Amino acid sequence: MKNYILNVKDLTKNFGRLKALNNLTFSIKYGDFFGLIGPNGAGKSTLLKILYGIVIPDSGFVGIEGLNLKYDYKKIKYNLGIVPQDDNLDEDLSVYENLLIYSMYFGMPRKESMKKSAELLFFFDLEDKKYSKVADLSGGLRRRLMIARALINNPSLIILDEPTSGLDPEYRQNIWGRLKTLNEKGVTILMSTHYMEEAERLFKNMIILNHGNIVMSGAVNDITLNKKSLEEIFLDIAKN
Numbered sequence: 001m002k003n004y005i006l007n008v009k010d011l012t013k014n015f016g017r018l019k020a021l022n023n024l025t026f027s028i029k030y031g032d033f034f035g036l037i038g039p040n041g042a043g044k045s046t047l048l049k050i051l052y053g054i055v056i057p058d059s060g061f062v063g064i065e066g067l068n069l070k071y072d073y074k075k076i077k078y079n080l081g082i083v084p085q086d087d088n089l090d091e092d093l094s095v096y097e098n099l100l101i102y103s104m105y106f107g108m109p110r111k112e113s114m115k116k117s118a119e120l121l122f123f124f125d126l127e128d129k130k131y132s133k134v135a136d137l138s139g140g141l142r143r144r145l146m147i148a149r150a151l152i153n154n155p156s157l158i159i160l161d162e163p164t165s166g167l168d169p170e171y172r173q174n175i176w177g178r179l180k181t182l183n184e185k186g187v188t189i190l191m192s193t194h195y196m197e198e199a200e201r202l203f204k205n206m207i208i209l210n211h212g213n214i215v216m217s218g219a220v221n222d223i224t225l226n227k228k229s230l231e232e233i234f235l236d237i238a239k240n
């Protein structure tokens, strides 16, 4: 399991009678750009929330960088970057303050977090918004800040839950470019999406979830090879 940054085995989560996740097993290699796709209610956010520690599974195993999530979450979180589906930026603070305050969560020294924040503002083209209040930002800029914030601790794995949903094509492509660059620099990415075009452009490997089950998995190229387009596969799955 050495080549894998993340291992999930027999992971199950029920909400009352609803089987939100049903015995999932999969692994993600270091350096992968790994996708999670599936229709509304498939279980994507539930799975990602388990991985970043805010939903407790009923049973199963999650290992991240050789550590057991159940016992070592505190250690794991230092190497994890998280972009949840729901925007949880601090409205009343500036862009810069949002980055600085988040860095305190990781106990980063002030000088280091100032340096890293400056780097991220540059990388995400947010420098001229440094002192703007988050409440005044457009949806696309907020999303870029969410991703910037998730990178403050130099994570080796970033987990993004539909980071481009609802954005116009220009903003979406803008985010794609940055995620690709990060991945090329060696950051492993796990990301969920509804957009098949996005999956085809970004993901190396992926799983397709439906009603809490993995209905398809593998390299994106293999899944689409000689078969229907990802769009058609997805529509077929969503019908069931």
Ligand SMILES: Nc1ncnc2c1ncn2[C@@H]1O[C@H](COP(=O)(O)OP(=O)(O)OP(=O)(O)O)[C@@H](O)[C@H]1O
Pocket (backbone or CB within 6 Å): 015, 018, 020, 038, 039, 040, 041, 042, 043, 044, 045, 046, 047, 085
């Ligand atoms: N806290 C909760 N309590 C009860 N049911 C829940 C809870 N969280 C999620 N669910 C249910 O679990 C199922 C999976 O939800 P989840 O949010 O993981 O889906 P998703 O794939 O992320 O969907 P979307 O694409 O709409 O974001 C849904 O039927 C949802 O209603």
Ligand SMILES: [Mg+2]
Pocket (backbone or CB within 6 Å): 044, 045, 046, 085, 161
């Ligand atoms: Mg979701």
